[in-house]
Every structure is written in C-alpha cells, then in structure tokens.
Amino acid sequence: MQELVERIRREGVHAGGGIVKLDGFINHQVDASLTERMGDSFVRRFAPLLAEPPTRIVTAEVSGIPAALATARRYDVPMLYARKHRSSVMTDVYYFAQAKSRTKGEDINLMISRSYLGGNDRVIIIDDFLATGSTISALASLVEASGATLLGIGCVIEKPLEHGRERLSGLGVPIETLARVEVRDEAIHVY
Amino acid sequence: MQELVERIRREGVHAGGGIVKLDGFINHQVDASLTERMGDSFVRRFAPLLAEPPTRIVTAEVSGIPAALATARRYDVPMLYARKHRSSVMTDVYYFAQAKSRTKGEDINLMISRSYLGGNDRVIIIDDFLATGSTISALASLVEASGATLLGIGCVIEKPLEHGRERLSGLGVPIETLARVEVRDEAIHVY
Numbered sequence: 300m301q302e303l304v305e306r307i308r309r310e311g312v313h314a315g316g317g318i319v320k321l322d323g324f325i326n327h328q329v330d331a332s333l334t335e336r337m338g339d340s341f342v343r344r345f346a347p348l349l350a351e352p353p354t355r356i357v358t359a360e361v362s363g364i365p366a367a368l369a370t371a372r373r374y375d376v377p378m379l380y381a382r383k384h385r386s387s388v389m390t391d392v393y394y395f396a397q398a399k400s401r402t403k404g405e406d407i408n409l410m411i412s413r414s415y416l417g418g419n420d421r422v423i424i425i426d427d428f429l430a431t432g433s434t435i436s437a438l439a440s441l442v443e444a445s446g447a448t449l450l451g452i453g454c455v456i457e458k459p460l461e462h463g464r465e466r467l468s469g470l471g472v473p474i475e476t477l478a479r480v481e482v483r484d485e486a487i488h489v490y
Numbered sequence: 491m492q493e494l495v496e497r498i499r500r501e502g503v504h505a506g507g508g509i510v511k512l513d514g515f516i517n518h519q520v521d522a523s524l525t526e527r528m529g530d531s532f533v534r535r536f537a538p539l540l541a542e543p544p545t546r547i548v549t550a551e552v553s554g555i556p557a558a559l560a561t562a563r564r565y566d567v568p569m570l571y572a573r574k575h576r577s578s579v580m581t582d583v584y585y586f587a588q589a590k591s592r593t594k595g596e597d598i599n600l601m602i603s604r605s606y607l608g609g610n611d612r613v614i615i616i617d618d619f620l621a622t623g624s625t626i627s628a629l630a631s632l633v634e635a636s637g638a639t640l641l642g643i644g645c646v647i648e649k650p651l652e653h654g655r656e657r658l659s660g661l662g663v664p665i666e667t668l669a670r671v672e673v674r675d676e677a678i679h680v681y
Contacts, residue, residue, distance in 0.1 A: 331569055360551070379518065
C-alpha cells in the first residue's frame with residue numbers, strides 16, 4: 300500500500316530496540332480516512348484467496364481496533380476485539396490465551412467471550428503489527444479454541460526481521476500485510 | 491437514536507450495581523455498521539450547534555474508539571485516543587489527567603501526547619458511556635491543558651441516574667447522547 304509506505308517513511312520514528320513508533324496516524328492519533336483505505340486494501344487482497352467471506356473480524360485491543368473495524372465494515376460483519384484487562388462487567392465465560400508484549404515488557408492475557416465466537420464462524424484476524432507473531436498466535440489459538448475456522452491474517456505493518464510470518468506459517472492461512480518495516484543500523488527501511 | 495434504543499432493549503444485560511453490559515455490539519463485539527450510523531448521528535446533532543467544525547475527535551481507549559473513529563471519518567479529521575497504559579514506546583511529552591473507572595474499580599491515568607493537540611485545535615470528545623462523567627471530565631481537562639477549544643461532548647449512552655451531565659455542565663458545551671439507560675428495581679429502562 301504505497302500511501303502507507305510513504306506515510307511511514309515520512310513520520311515513522313525509531314524509538315530504540317527496533318521499535319518504530321507510528322503515533323501520528325496509527326497508535327495514538329489515528330488517520331480515519333487512511334484507516335478506511337486499509338480496510339479496503341485488506342478486502343481487495345483477500346478476495347482472490349478466500350472461497351467464502353468471513354463472519355467475524357477478530358483483533359486485540361487497543362491498536363488493532365481501527366483497521367479491524369474498517370475491514371469489518373467492508374465485509375458487513377461484526378468486529379470482535381480480545382480484551383486484555385478483566386473488569387467487573389466481564390461475567391461471561393471466556394476463551395483465554397497468553398501473548399508477550401514487546402512494548403510493555405510483560406505477558407498479556409487475551410480473552411474472548413464464548414458468546415460471540417463458535418464453530419460456525421469464519422474469521423479473519425486483523426492487527427496493526429506483525430512482529431514476533433506472539434499476539435496473532437494467541438488470537439489464532441482463541442479462534443481455534445472456539446471451533447471457528449481461521450481464513451486469514453491481515454496486519455497493517457510487518458517487521459520481517461522479527462520472523463512473525465515464519466512463526467505463523469504452521470497455521471496454513473494467507474498472511475497479508477500492507478507495508479514492511481525494518482530497522483537496520485538505526486535507519487528505518489520501509490517497503 | 492431509535493435503532494440503538496431498540497438494540498439495547500433487546501440485548502442489554504444488567505450486570506449488577508446499575509452496570510449495563512452491551513458486549514454484543516459495543517464493548518467487546520462491535521457492530522461496525524451501527525457504529526457508522528452513530529458517527530452520522532453525532533455529526534447531524536452537532537451540525538446546528540457548532541459555528542466551526544472540529545479539527546480533532548478525542549476519546550479514551552478502549553471502548554470509545556469505534557464511535558470516535560466513525561465520527562472522525564465523517565468530519566475527515568484525525569481521531570486521537572487518550573492512552574491508559576504507559577509503554578516503552580511512549581517517549582513523547584504528555585498531558586496527564588486522572589479518572590475513576592467504575593467497572594475496573596481503580597483510578598486510571600489518561601495521557602495524550604503534546605505532539606497531537608494544541609492551541610489551534612477544536613475538539614469534540616466522543617465516548618461510549620456518560621455515567622458519572624469522570625472519564626469525560628478527565629478528557630476535557632486534557633483538552634484544556636493543551637490550549638485547544640472544546641466544542642462539544644458526544645456519548646453513545648447516557649446513564650442519567652449517575653448525574654454525569656450535571657457534573658459536566660460547568661464546561662459550557664453541548665452534550666449529545668444517542669440513548670439513555672436507567673436501571674431501576676433491577677429492570678433496564680431505555681429511552
């Protein structure tokens with residue numbers, strides 16, 4: 300997605316340790332119309348790859364929500380976000396999985412209510428970053444636990460040097476990413 | 491918003507203590523097209539009330555994001571969400587404010603980077619619930635700290651029995667809500 304590649308080149312900031320900060324249009328301030336076009340782009344890319352459309356778009360709170368919502372709107376299906384923090388309102392029964400957060404330096408629990416995902420569902424997972432693949436892998440295990448079928452994975456930005464794509468290859472589903480970012484010698488390479 | 495009123499009547503669950511759970515279409519699973527219509531509704535309601543359009547839609551993570559994003563898209567301006575959790579990537583200088591979370595039973599810190607909000611901005615705050623007004627009040631103080639002008643407040647659901655509207659009246663801006671929910675004698679009243 301050329302527009303996204305150029306935006307990252309212009310505004311991406313290397314925050315150290317290979318982490319690229321995109322707070323100006325993805326992770327804190329969100330460009331709403333660019334987000335729409337991300338949704339369009341995912342739908343266009345998945346179109347030739349899928350025999351059937353999804354019934355749910357699944358993501359993890361917080362920063363996967365905008366792109367997942369835009370994609371869900373295009374498919375006209377609900378978007379379901381895995382929660383990370385338990386609250387007193389969470390009285391349902393949940394699927395649980397654990398992921399490692401690089402930016403927060405801790406294990407995170409991901410939870411999806413059993414009420415909203417089941418054996419008849421077909422799921423595309425959408426998230427902002429594909430880095431080590433830890434979050435996506437946890438989301439995929441939630442989908443598997445529900446009995447739903449995983450159709451594909453879409454991430455806004457892939458960081459090939461962190462090998463998430465290899466880690467997820469065992470899932471046997473298409474992985475679509477809209478831009479790739481590598482930090483080498485303190486410089487950000489985007490393509 | 492009649493569609494929303496009916497949806498809450500059909501799917502809202504009293505989780506105890508006056509808390510109404512709307513996990514099927516707002517707070518966990520999100521109805522993407524209903525969310526779009528919430529954005530439309532806010533824009534329509536604010537149209538006769540504002541002399542100038544906003545330059546930013548501000549919300550708090552997590553559950554305010556969908557409606558805020560839909561509203562931002564209509565106005566064609568960025569959506570900015572206050573973060574609650576510090577991460578190693580947050581190297582900017584931030585405005586801070588504190589709110590009380592009813593559902594999590596603790597104080598939460600809200601943070602907005604100084605890079606994305608300043609004296610030339612005009613802001614509409616959008617959130618999912620207007621209950622005690624604590625989160626909205628904290629967001630308004632972030633907007634004030636930035637020097638931006640607060641134009642209005644929009645919440646998907648108002649809980650009049652928790653008096654948020656009265657608490658926010660000192661801000662002197664229009665407050666628009668799309669549905670009102672009251673729990674009396676264990677029954678949910680929606681209007």
